[in-house]
Amino acid sequence: MIKEYNRYSLLPHNTFGIEAEAAHFVEFGSEDALVSYLKNGIKGRTLVIGAGSNLVFVKDFDGTVFHSAIKDIEIVAEDDASVLVRVGSGVVMDDFVAHCVERGWYGIENLSLIPGEVGASAVQNVGAYGVEAGDFIEKVEAVRIADAEKRVFMHDDCRFAYRYSVFKDEECGKNIVTYVTYRLSKIPAFKLNYGALQQHVEALGGAALENVRRAVCEIREAKLPNPATVGSAGSFFMNPIVQASDAARLVGEYPLMPHYPQADGRVKLSAGWLIEQCGWKDTPHEHVGVYRHQALVVINRGGATGAEVLAFANEIVASVKEKFGVRLNMEANIIE
Ligand code: EPU
Numbered sequence: 001m002i003k004e005y006n007r008y009s010l011l012p013h014n015t016f017g018i019e020a021e022a023a024h025f026v027e028f029g030s031e032d033a034l035v036s037y038l039k040n041g042i043k044g045r046t047l048v049i050g051a052g053s054n055l056v057f058v059k060d061f062d063g064t065v066f067h068s069a070i071k072d073i074e075i076v077a078e079d080d081a082s083v084l085v086r087v088g089s090g091v092v093m094d095d096f097v098a099h100c101v102e103r104g105w106y107g108i109e110n111l112s113l114i115p116g117e118v119g120a121s122a123v124q125n126v127g128a129y130g131v132e133a134g135d136f137i138e139k140v141e142a143v144r145i146a147d148a149e150k151r152v153f154m155h156d157d158c159r160f161a162y163r164y165s166v167f168k169d170e171e172c173g174k175n176i177v178t179y180v181t182y183r184l185s186k187i188p189a190f191k192l193n194y195g196a197l198q199q200h201v202e203a204l205g206g207a208a209l210e211n212v213r214r215a216v217c218e219i220r221e222a223k224l225p226n227p228a229t230v231g232s233a234g235s236f237f238m239n240p241i242v243q244a245s246d247a248a249r250l251v252g253e254y255p256l257m258p259h260y261p262q263a264d265g266r267v268k269l270s271a272g273w274l275i276e277q278c279g280w281k282d283t284p285h286e287h288v289g290v291y292r293h294q295a296l297v298v299i300n301r302g303g304a305t306g307a308e309v310l311a312f313a314n315e316i317v318a319s320v321k322e323k324f325g326v327r328l329n330m331e332a333n334i335i336e
Contacts, residue, residue, distance in 0.1 A: 001029035013052040017231030020057035022065040029069045031178040038148035050117035058306035058336045089119030089177045101209045105184035107136045112216040119177035123167040130194040134160025142175035231300030233332040237271040272296035278319040288312040
């Protein structure tokens with residue numbers, strides 16, 4: 001089933017709460033419907049959106065916006081150790097996490113309350129509290145926009161890395177994800193070594209799926225704005241990864257700077273800390289600012305346009321570059 005609209009408001013489709021309009025909006029309820037639709041050919045620009053939790057519309061979108069309404073969740077294989085689940089790209093990610101927790105499937109409970117839909121979980125390789133979606137993704141099914149061909153990307157083809165996949169690189173903008181197949185474990189395995197997670201889980205009664213989910217939800221609720229009340233795109237910037245020598249110099253100068261050595265020898269810094277040190281928690285603009293509990297979240301203080309958000313973000317980037325010599329890259333997608 002296909003639903004099509006012209007001059008469609010994107011306000012309910014972006015968590016920043018920015019007014020923008022799509023010339024054309026297409027929602028597909030099945031892979032077959034999408035394939036038939038694409039076979040007719042598409043004129044002009046295209047954009048695929050999930051829940052719009054990582055987008056900033058700087059102006060109206062003059063092309064076709066696609067949105068998945070594929071919502072089935074199906075077990076495709078199962079043994080004593082694990083379960084393979086094929087999930088429609090339009091399923092709300094947190095609903096899928098809850099589904100797994102309820103059934104005793106281990107792996108993605110740390111991703112509780114991440115905004116967005118399952119299709120984007122693969123494109124973005126969403127992550128939180130030491131877990132990334134890509135660690136549990138076995139395969140991604142998609143349809144190529146140009147020729148309506150069905151494509152399958154196995155885990156290795158996806159080239160997952162920190163907030164990165166092939167869908168943000170050479171496959172960027174070329175495909176529409178229809179299904180993501182996750183492999184979850186039936187054998188208890190937790191990752192609790194991020195920040196105060198372990199402590200929080202202990203306080204709730206110890207390591208169990210429901211406790212981890214609850215702890216993550218509580219930590220997120222305390223640190224991150226609720227998209228229903230404060231417009232934002234979650235982390236607006238990625239945490240920068242710098243050479244070990246640069247990190248050593250910075251930590252020498254700023255001993256309190258959080259820094260996390262990576263497997264490849266480089267060091268990840270905290271964008272939120274860098275931004276806070278530049279004073280941005282205390283210097284909001286009229287319509288935009290950073291969140292008081294987490295400075296890497298740019299918020300809509302009411303009535304912000306995408307252009308204002310982008311200009312503000314650029315000021316933050318410039319200030320961090322000037323103070324620390326570190327270049328911040330945006331995690332949010334700027335749609336111009
Ligand atoms: N910090 C500050 N000031 C701030 C924000 C953070 O000093 O305003 C410090 C914290 O005290 C801590 C460190 O920076 O020492 C790291 O902060 P936090 O644990 O909040 O995590 P993060 O690195 O800022 C990342 C993800 C989040 C994810 C959390 C937890 C990115 C870009 N962000 O944030 O993801 O929830 O870790 O795993 O990697 C998202 O992508 O939208 C998102 C929310």
